[in-house]
Amino acid sequence: MFNILLILGAILLIVILLVVFRVHTLVNVMRGSDKGKIGTSNKVNAFLFLVFLLGGFGLFFWYSYTHFDYYTLPVASEHGVLTDNLFWVTTAICGFVFIVTNFLLFYFPFRYQYKEGNKATFYPDNSKLELIWTIVPAIVLSILIFYGWKVWSDITDVAPEEAEVVEIMGYQFAWKTRYPGKDKSLGNYDFRLIDAENLFGMDFRDKASFDDFSPREVHLPKGKPVLFKIRARDVLHSVFAPHFRLKMDAVPGMPTRFWFVPTKSTQDMRDELGNPEFNYEIACTEICGRGHFSMRLVVVVDEPEEYDKWYNEQEPWLSKNPHYLAKVPNNLKELALLKAGLDKMPR
């Protein structure tokens, strides 16, 4: 019943609007006011551009200023400081251009609106002006290019030797991480070896696999370089850690990497933000299917000592899943038991 009333009301409203429009048109025809070339509408429109200019810039400045802390994310990595600086330098330059050009664009229509008897200035070209506004933007852009290039090549440079390696793998719809274990060397993998338990497809013919561990929570040391080795096993995903200014696609069949230095522990960040619940998060930013929006991974950044302690407490994957010892070649079984911290073959 209510729906029908709603529909009837809507129809009535449309009919009224139509009638008003028709009457307005007819009145105009009678008055002949739409025959005159330029009426008051021209003045109104010109004025509205001025209103838009002031109102628009007002809102823009007000929001940008008062909500600054709300829309800027705190930064927690070394290179993140660099990219943020680049961002704000770009903002300074672009903001200036944005304001000046938009100002002129809305001021000119107001200033040079049609006036009876006025004639526009015939001003078809000026090579000098064209040259100036080709070369000046080119120079400014070159500065931004070289600045950006420098930052980019630092970020994408080869990771330091001593970097902590963490393998991070995306699948529908979660992330899984693997650490190299005490031997600091990640074992091989093969996608054909993946099954319901061995999500990584770890290859136990490789002795580096024996002590690899896959924790529930990701821990990273503060102040030390960390190298993410990124891969995906089904479709594209993308590792995005907003506070670390880190993003890299995870591609099936093509491992990628990104290294960085976390500069604030989770506790530091909690203190800074006054939010005891704060956690670093990793999200997926490449569309990957129905669960795309739910691929959350919590990252904990520890002080280095805490991290080492945590690292040493982790049990190798093999020791949690001892029946995979069967896949270890006979000549390596002893070593596997040793590295996995197991006493004997499971029965």
Place this chain on the structure above:
Amino acid sequence: MEAIDIKSREGEIHHGDYEQMEHHHESFLTKYIFSTDHKTISKQFLISGIFWALIGGSLSIVFRLQLGFPDLNLQWLQPVLGGWITETGKLDTEFYLAMVTMHGTIMVFFVLTAGLSGTFSNFLIPLQIGARDMASGFLNMLSYWFFFASSVVMLTSLFIETGPASGGWVIYPPLSALPQAMSGSGLGMTLWLVSMALFIISSLLGSINYITTVINLRTEGLSMTRVPLTIWAFFLTAVIGVLAFPVLFSAALLLIFDRSFGTSFFLSEIYIAGEALPNVGGSAILFQHLFWFLGHPEVYIVLLPALGITSEIIATNSRKPIFGYRAMIGSLLGITILSFVVWAHHMFITGMSPFLGTIFMFLTLIIAVPSAVKVFNYLTTLWKGNIIFTPAMLFSIGLVSFFISGGITGIYLGNTAIDIQLHDTYFIVAHFHIVMGSASFFGMVAGIYHWFPKMFGRMMDAKLGYIHFWVSFVGVYMVFFPMHYIGMAGFPRRYYSFTNFDAFSGFTDMNMMISTAAIITFGAQLLFVFNFFYSIFKGRKATANPWGSNTLEWTAPIKPGHGNWPGKIPLVYRWPYDYSKPGAKEDFIPQNVPFSQTPESNLPHEKDPEETPGDEGAIVLDEAKE
């Protein structure tokens, strides 16, 4: 050169007799359906484009409801969306992605490529260059009907049980290649690929025709340095289309092979749905290269016609020549060439070599230079004008504002280091919706308001046009400007909801505001649709040259028949921007007025060619000299 000359003369004779063409017996079928008249075809494209824009827009409203009001009960949409609304009145998460995908596909290809180029290249090229019709009316007709077929397939895909393609409008494999990955990658994706293949054929037929027509069928005296900027824009758009679309075709073809015939062009080392697939050696990145080799030029396929239209409208309504005509052509050429060498800036963080990223950053930021030149030239055109605010002019000024605001954020995203953080967040959503989506859309609407009198012989209602403009202009900024902030805060795009993350828990009120603004903006478009269809039948009758414009189309009859000009085709003596020339009686001098008739305003170098115009072959075209 010689060959071209002969050809153009042949065309002249061939299309010679207007009367004869007019009196062809035309049935309803040949006049309105399978018409070869460029004007009818352009209207077909236009009305199809409006239809698609309404569908694409409605889709965005539905997913904006989800984003702005996540708790809203959408049960009332069940009669339309059926099973895609869950028991609890929520949108299905996969269908959310399907809508995002279809919104992108529809808007980019069906509205802003076919609807914009298809309409205005078709309508304006023959009329503005003084031709009877396109070089091949038949291919032109085929172009529309391939587009129609493509539309039917795409529309069908919206209604199938497994849903339309859902992997994003960029359809990156493996997601789009594997039906196991999401249900939209099944039949929906197949239909998407079929539809796009048809679309590409349509686009190529159209583009080849536009290029041929512009090169061969210009009237006497109309050298390439005298054609309106619209023609340059349409011409270069067609060139981009011809070079770029075949690459998308190949990408689509290889994807079809991967999907249906077990090849491994884009697939490698995949374990999905409990089994390891046999595909090895393919590269998912390869597809992205192929896709963006079209995808980026596509941005300019969408934008250049809008810029051309704006140039024309801004000059006409400022009553001033466009500032820096040659610089405008130069910047169009610059953008055209550079548009082919920047594609990988969409892929900075796909794992592509960082060195390649550097190269593409460099090339990408260079493209800002010709764009900046265009903006400055627009501003100088407005400076000291005598500006008349027709709805078309308002929309053109709006376009320039979007072009600035959206172009500037491109400088952020083109810089690899900044792109790390902003890639695939709402920042980029804001960027391309402003610079490509809204700017091109405003160009299209401006064009409709401006050339409506020529298309239908009637005027659209100006007051409704003003309301339409102001609501749309403020609305677009209210929708997309706040997205910059959301993007800076790191919110990823294509998210069904943000509740899973602490980092993305804010901005609920902002999202609500955006959704509300989007609904209002969409409502204003309905006003336009009403104005459009009402005015076709009931609008005020148009005069021959309602805007006091210089270009040739306004010398044709108010409702031109097939063949455009009764009697002889007008000859061209001057460039199209003689507005407010010092000494002239009126504030405009149409292109077909000889200098001999305007001695009071001629500049020193301006005089008619020696021989009487009209003598076969007597006029030396500028082009022949070059």
